[in-house]
Amino acid sequence: MTSPRPETVDEPAEPTAPHRRAPVWRGQGPVVAVVAVGGAAGASARYGAALLWPARTGGFPWTTFWVNVLGCFVIGVLMVLVTEVWAPHRLVRPFFGTGVLGGFTTFSTYAVDIRGLIGEGHPLTALAYLAATLFAALAAVWAAVALTRRVAGRRSAGQVPS
Template identity: 55%
Template sequence: MQKQDLAVLGAIAVGGGIGAVSRYGVGHLLPPVPGHIPWSTLLINTTGCLLIGVLMVLITEVWTVHRLVRPFFGVGILGGFTTFSTYAVEVHTLFDTADVVLPLVYLFGTVLAAVTAVMAGMAATRAISGVGSKSGDRV
């Protein structure tokens, strides 16, 4: 493994640790209630998607950044913070413990919230930074 690869791996590992501990903290403050929407996971994934939208515009359209910024913040912190696996388990658990409507609302609502959050983060960052303000530019 090359020295550059080790630096990227290190940035991802440190960032991932920060993100995972942050996710644990949110889950601890807002624990899931069996048979109800797991609000902590929804909040975590939606917030993470909003922040990845902000980050990607900042580091690809606004700033020129060090090569380790994207692995540290994007893959590391936000990758460690968000959680598809917990979401999938919670959807499965809701199908076992709740009426069929609630798990379907959570299943599709999370995807809608996540995609909307990414688009909102990108649009807001572009609007605030002035990037992409020419006519014809889209989110």
């Protein structure tokens, strides 16, 4: 015995025209391009900072520390500006946020520095660097968001007007 057929059946609609793909330039092409250009600029700036202020072997990696803290501060400013203050062109956020600041800040160098410090017999310096970078980067983002909102005349959602 067969089961009765339901009264409504979801059948695929017949396509009226073949699906056309949007040209790359109208799709994700420009986003990929600006992220690549921004990333090259950010990574070059970080590399330049490392050349100007090289880390001492076994010492605290101050250059990478300050690059990451500064980058996190600027990310906090940028995110408030592009999400709460003005509506930028669609490529501004990928260029500056993902590209420039993503290339400038560096989790990989941070991890390599920690591993190197441990391998060179400086576990306490490695632990201090690990913790200090984490807390300073988070504090930098928080401070940047609060400062930018204050300067821009915005208040966070949970803040009570005074």
